[in-house]
Amino acid sequence: MPGTIPLKHPLDPGLPHRQEATEPAPPAPAPAVADLSAYHHPHFVRAEPGRHEGWTVYTFAPFTGREPEPEMPRAVYEDKTVTWEQRCALSSQYEAARITWSKARFRLQAHPLLRQAAPLWEAWTQAETDLQTVFKAFWQTSDGSWRAQLLRLTDAEQAAKQAAAAWDEIAAKLAKVADEHVRAAGEWEALELKDVAKEIGLDATQWWIDHISEYESTSYYRRRETPLVDHVTGEIGKQRERLREVAELAGDSGLDHRTLD
Structure with a gap:
């Protein structure tokens, strides 16, 4: 059954929307008033005054997210019997429908991606922990065992980079659907990924x-490192620089720059 629920509720099919004039001052009233029922969105149920003056609450039948994006029929603009006020009301109705539809589509697209992402984030956090653990082990590694520990470090580095790359791949997909949702619903009405994740029992706060732009190519010929890969590359660089400093201070010619680069 359709219902009216406040906008900020995660599952709201009813949408409060302030009607504002988006066109020039209205022309003289038309001699006839159009019946707008033919122009309502198929999911439209009713429109009621909101709690605050000048606001309207629109209620729609549930969207699946598979429907085409709501768009006001072109015939509305061609119908001379539709008044300026009616056209504004229809415009607001379709804006509300688009926001509500966009939330349904966002959930439809994001839920399976979020489920795929959960184990990849766990794999990354474990790989990052392993990398830090291996590096800190140098503090307890004897001089004769440094090369063996370096081998362990390079293995941990490779695993961390692979985990970061796998994460960035799924993160890019999530960033894309989030960006599409914001474009359709607007920044003020858009849902956040962490809230959509919470709906299916996932904690995505960390x-x-x-933003999608961080995962896109910077040129036609070269792709920069994606965010998490760039982060772990920087961390690896800091670790190796520290090891080079220690090797130089110790006068260990066997651990030169070629070994640690």
């Missing part, structure tokens, strides 16, 4: 997901 997940590293940047």
Whole structure:
């Protein structure tokens, strides 16, 4: 059954929307008033005054997210019996429908991606922990065992980079659907990924997901490192620089720059 629920509720099919004039001052009233029922969105149920003056609450039948994006029929603009006020009301109705539809589509697209992402984030955090653990082990490694420990470090580095790359791949997909949702619903009405993840029992508050632009190519010929890969590359660089400093201070010619680069 359709219902009216406040907008900020994660599952709201009813959407409060302030009607504002988006066109020039209205022309003289038309001699006839159009019946707008033919122009309502198929999911439209009703429109009621909101709690605050000038606001309207639109209620729609549930969207699946598979429907085409709501768009006001072109015939509305061609119908001379539709008044300026009616056209504004229809425009607001379709804006509300688009926001509500976009939330349904966002959930439809994001839920399976979020489920795929959960184990990849766990794999990354474990790989990062392993990398830090191996590096800190140098503090307890004897001089004769440094080369063996370096082998362990390079293995941990490779595993961390692979885990970061796998994460960035799924993060890019999530960033894309999030960006599409914001474009359709607007920044003020858009859902956040962490809230959509919570709906399916996932805690995504610590997940590293940047804006979609951070995952796109910077040129036609070369792709920069993606966010988490760039982060772990920087951490690896800091660790290796520290090891080079120690090797130089110790006068260990066997651990030169070629070994640690």
